[in-house]
Amino acid sequence: xxxxxxxxxxxxxxxxxxxxxxxxxxxxxxxxxxxxxxxxxxxxxxxxxxxxxxxxxxxxxxxxxxxxxxxxxxxxxxxxxxxxxxxxxxxxxxxxxxxxxxxxxxxxxxxxxxxxxxxxxxxxxxxxxxxxx
Amino acid sequence: xxxxxxxxxxxxxxxxxxxxxxxxxxxxxxxxxxxxxxxxxxxxxxxxxxxxxxxxxxxxxxxxxxxxxxxxxxxxxxxxxxxxxxxxxxxxxxxxxxxxxxxxxxxxxxxxxxxxxxxxxxxxxxxxxxxxxxxxxxxxxxxxxxxxxxxxxxxxxxxxxxxxxxxxxxxxxxxxxxxxxxxxxxxxxxxxxxxxxxxxxxxxxxxxxxxxxxxxxxxxxxxxxxxxxxxx
Numbered sequence: 001x002x003x004x005x006x007x008x009x010x011x012x013x014x015x016x017x018x019x020x021x022x023x024x025x026x027x028x029x030x031x032x033x034x035x036x037x038x039x040x041x042x043x044x045x046x047x048x049x050x051x052x053x054x055x056x057x058x059x060x061x062x063x064x065x066x067x068x069x070x071x072x073x074x075x076x077x078x079x080x081x082x083x084x085x086x087x088x089x090x091x092x093x094x095x096x097x098x099x100x101x102x103x104x105x106x107x108x109x110x111x112x113x114x115x116x117x118x119x120x121x122x123x124x125x126x127x128x129x130x131x132x133x
Numbered sequence: 134x135x136x137x138x139x140x141x142x143x144x145x146x147x148x149x150x151x152x153x154x155x156x157x158x159x160x161x162x163x164x165x166x167x168x169x170x171x172x173x174x175x176x177x178x179x180x181x182x183x184x185x186x187x188x189x190x191x192x193x194x195x196x197x198x199x200x201x202x203x204x205x206x207x208x209x210x211x212x213x214x215x216x217x218x219x220x221x222x223x224x225x226x227x228x229x230x231x232x233x234x235x236x237x238x239x240x241x242x243x244x245x246x247x248x249x250x251x252x253x254x255x256x257x258x259x260x261x262x263x264x265x266x267x268x269x270x271x272x273x274x275x276x277x278x279x280x281x282x283x284x285x286x287x288x289x290x291x292x293x294x295x296x297x298x299x300x301x302x303x304x305x306x307x308x309x310x311x312x313x314x315x316x317x318x319x320x321x322x323x324x325x326x327x328x329x330x331x332x333x334x335x336x337x338x339x340x341x342x343x344x345x346x347x348x349x350x351x352x353x354x355x356x357x358x359x360x361x362x363x364x365x
Contacts, residue, residue: 003316023359
């Protein structure tokens with residue numbers, strides 16, 4: 001019984017910390033303006049929608065991975081799945097939740113676009129280094 | 134001996150632990166987050182020590198079991214002080230360091246006494262049992278203290294992005310371990326699953342701290358109200 005209570009409490013705390021952590025990652029990237037070419041490639045202009053996320057993630061996987069952003073991209077991917085789950089369950093009953101999940105999904109897509117931008121510039125740097133060599 | 138998966142996770146975790154210290158030095162944050170780096174350095178040394186003992190004595194040996202539990206207790210105490218150093222940073226302007234230090238030692242003493250009282254009822258291997266009990270209880274105390282610190286960050290409107298991410302990462306780590314301990318008690322027959330899950334959880338903290346030191350500049354700021362799970 002005690003173990004079950006500890007499990008429930010710690011899972012609730014884990015979920016809360018995880019969501020806040022993901023939002024801190026998103027907040028850090030939301031200030032970055034996308035370059036015109038990333039806007040063209042992703043179709044995201046000023047605001048992203050949740051529907052863009054999977055497409056941007058596919059583009060992200062085409063670029064060489066940067067070791068320093070691997071964990072954050074995975075964390076946001078997991079956060080997006082949680083949001084999808086909430087959208088298809090709780091948000092159907094609570095309309096305000098529907099708006100919130102959609103907004104958050106859009107932020108996730110914007111985060112992925114910023115990560116794409118970084119990976120593209122990383123690839124360019126690598127190419128430039130190879131050309132120099 | 135360790136299988137390929139265990140070897141991979143051990144290597145990954147050890148490299149990440151060293152990576153945290155290297156990134157902190159590179160970004161000139163070593164002194165500012167001194168106790169966090171001491172903890173990560175200690176974790177690195179313990180990881181190497183555990184591997185050495187394991188290679189010499191084997192995973193089922195008494196030497197490895199002793200080394201594992203005593204080093205785990207030492208690391209948990211180290212992490213407890215690392216958490217308190219985060220408290221000092223959050224309450225920096227309030228000049229409450231003296232009270233924090235006193236409170237920390239009292240809480241550590243109370244946890245040690247509580248662990249001793251539990252162990253006192255059993256008859257054999259008292260010191261090893263005490264080390265295990267102390268680290269388990271300190272994990273739970275750590276989770277509660279991190280939660281309180283997170284509340285203080287909200288209340289004091291702390292805006293330093295790196296500090297917030299370090300605290301949140303610690304919260305994820307503590308709560309994941311507390312859930313893991315609880316599940317292990319609920320389903321002890323799933324030992325092969327825990328055998329894989331527990332070492333992977335150990336990589337959370339060094340990976341997230343390394344990211345915070347490497348990618349988040351010290352001067353970066355954010356509005357903490359934006360991080361609330363329930364929108365404010």
